Amino acid sequence: MGRTRRKRSLKKARAFCACDDQEEIILLNTWLAKNGMQRNDKLVLAIFDDTGRGVLTKKKVQCGEELMNLPLNLTINVTTILMDNLFCKIFLENSKLCLVEYKQSVSFQSLMAFYLAFLKFQSDKTKWHIYLESLPKEYTVPYFLPNEIKLSIDNDIQSVISKQKDIIETSYNVFVNILSNNLSSDNIIKEFKKSFSMSSYEWAYFTVNTRCVFMDLTKVIDLKNTENSIINLICDNTKISLCPYLDMINHSPNARNETKLLVSKDIQNINVSNLKEDLFSSIHFSIYTKSDFEPYTQVFICYGDSHNLKLITEYGFFLPANDLDYVSFSFDEVSLFLRSNSLKLSQDQISFINSHGLNKELYIDCKGLSYNFYGLLLVVKYYYDQSSDVSRLIYSAAICSHDNNLNDIISPMVKDKLESIKVSLDKLSNVNKCVILNNCVELMCQYVRILEKFIKC
Numbered sequence: 533m534g535r536t537r538r539k540r541s542l543k544k545a546r547a548f549c550a551c552d553d554q555e556e557i558i559l560l561n562t563w564l565a566k567n568g569m570q571r572n573d574k575l576v577l578a579i580f581d582d583t584g585r586g587v588l589t590k591k592k593v594q595c596g597e598e599l600m601n602l603p604l605n606l607t608i609n610v611t612t613i614l615m616d617n618l619f620c621k622i623f624l625e626n627s628k629l630c631l632v633e634y635k636q637s638v639s640f641q642s643l644m645a646f647y648l649a650f651l652k653f654q655s656d657k658t659k660w661h662i663y664l665e666s667l668p669k670e671y672t673v674p675y676f677l678p679n680e681i682k683l684s685i686d687n688d689i690q691s692v693i694s695k696q697k698d699i700i701e702t703s704y705n706v707f708v709n710i711l712s713n714n715l716s717s718d719n720i721i722k723e724f725k726k727s728f729s730m731s732s733y734e735w736a737y738f739t740v741n742t743r744c745v746f747m748d749l750t751k752v753i754d755l756k757n758t759e760n761s762i763i764n765l766i767c768d769n770t771k772i773s774l775c776p777y778l779d780m781i782n783h784s785p786n787a788r789n790e791t792k793l794l795v796s797k798d799i800q801n802i803n804v805s806n807l808k809e810d811l812f813s814s815i816h817f818s819i820y821t822k823s824d825f826e827p828y829t830q831v832f833i834c835y836g837d838s839h840n841l842k843l844i845t846e847y848g849f850f851l852p853a854n855d856l857d858y859v860s861f862s863f864d865e866v867s868l869f870l871r872s873n874s875l876k877l878s879q880d881q882i883s884f885i886n887s888h889g890l891n892k893e894l895y896i897d898c899k900g901l902s903y904n905f906y907g908l909l910l911v912v913k914y915y916y917d918q919s920s921d922v923s924r925l926i927y928s929a930a931i932c933s934h935d936n937n938l939n940d941i942i943s944p945m946v947k948d949k950l951e952s953i954k955v956s957l958d959k960l961s962n963v964n965k966c967v968i969l970n971n972c973v974e975l976m977c978q979y980v981r982i983l984e985k986f987i988k989c
């Protein structure tokens with residue numbers, strides 16, 4: 533072997549290391565096989581240098597191949613929760629009429645998180661113990677940054693964190709109230725009441741956030757006639773599910789994949805009061821790839837087209853050179869800037885802007901101004917220009933949207949934003965780095981690149 537080839541193969545050998553021999557993974561594989569999971573036998577788990585734990589293929593995988601399929605009773609979905617009588621007792625054996633008092637007051641994701649915290653609390657007393665042990669112990673989302681560091685990261689990241697905090701705190705308080713009014717004499721519930729904590733709920737919430745897949749069971753179960761069911765607590769849909777092993781697959785924006793439910797014809801529209809676990813061993817959830825993967829490379833799926841702000845705040849990772857990234861500006865921020873630059877918008881202009889939706893989605897990306905931002909600036913510049921028809925200009929902006937004069941209007945505001953991101957980056961350079969902070973810094977550097985490019989154009 534020549535030196536270059538040897539070097540290359542050494543590099544390749546270092547890109548991952550197998551982890552199928554770790555105790556929790558051996559237990560997981562054995563448990564899944566015993567309970568009917570069918571997995572493409574080319575696949576194993578490995579730790580990759582760039583993405584952490586993920587799925588490796590030992591042989592070529594071709595477009596159209598099934599990666600794995602799981603019987604429904606090996607996934608944690610809405611039916612799992614509804615069939616867990618002990619969990620339902622938390623709400624139904626209660627001094628409050630929970631289904632009335634807390635009607636539609638939590639998202640399904642929050643209920644799933646509460647359920648996961650309940651399962652985790654029971655340790656090896658539930659069938660999910662081995663699965664729960666295989667999950668990450670902590671998550672790399674900025675939500676978990678210390679407060680003093682949060683203050684120096686980008687405003688957009690801060691605003692996502694504060695929305696997450698809001699949802700988590702509100703739903704946590706609902707569950708704490710429900711638990712405190714529980715009347716059950718069951719020891720597990722009594723003990724859970726004492727042990728349920730914000731940190732256990734946060735872990736569960738981000739487990740659901742980072743690992744759930746879309747699963748639509750509306751044809752299988754009847755979610756309309758649910759009078760005495762805890763479904764009434766939910767304010768949105770129930771189409772997410774936790775799928776062991778499938779949730780070990782990392783994201784690539786280039787991967788293509790599909791899932792399907794394999795259901796026999798006699799199982800449909802089951803009433804929630806007739807749910808039985810056995811029914812679900814014959815329904816399988818299958819995922820197959822529409823991409824090719826070479827031997828000894830990582831198998832990916834695509835979690836959806838996502839910019840880094842979402843990947844970082846919801847999943848805890850960053851994709852370099854992500855063309856979907858953008859720097860957003862609020863309408864208030866823009867109008868304040870215009871006002872202080874003698875370009876105050878008139879009532880007529882504001883009405884026109886609002887009625888054309890030009891007060892939303894104002895951003896700059898690697899291609900320049902967003903369509904709405906461009907339209908808004910057309911209104912600023914041409915609304916009172918007798919020789920121009922702004923509506924026509926906005927329409928033609930869809931075809932031709934480059935006008936340096938418009939860019940110049942907001943250039944001082946863009947420069948200010950650029951400066952303030954640089955100042956924050958400077959502050960962060962003195963802070964000890966961790967994965968979470970590195971991701972935030974990467975995103976802020978990406979914002980700097982986008983804004984510098986805009987100013988230079």
Ligand SMILES: C[S@@+](CC[C@H](N)C(=O)[O-])C[C@H]1O[C@@H](n2cnc3c(N)ncnc32)[C@H](O)[C@@H]1O
Pocket residue numbers: 582583584585586667668672742743779780781782783784846847848849850
């Ligand atoms: C569905 S799980 C995938 C399995 C996960 N890596 C594990 O060890 O359990 C999603 C999480 O994997 C990580 N992840 C997924 N895709 C990634 C990527 N392209 N680069 C880095 N981390 C990634 C993130 O931490 C994300 O929250």
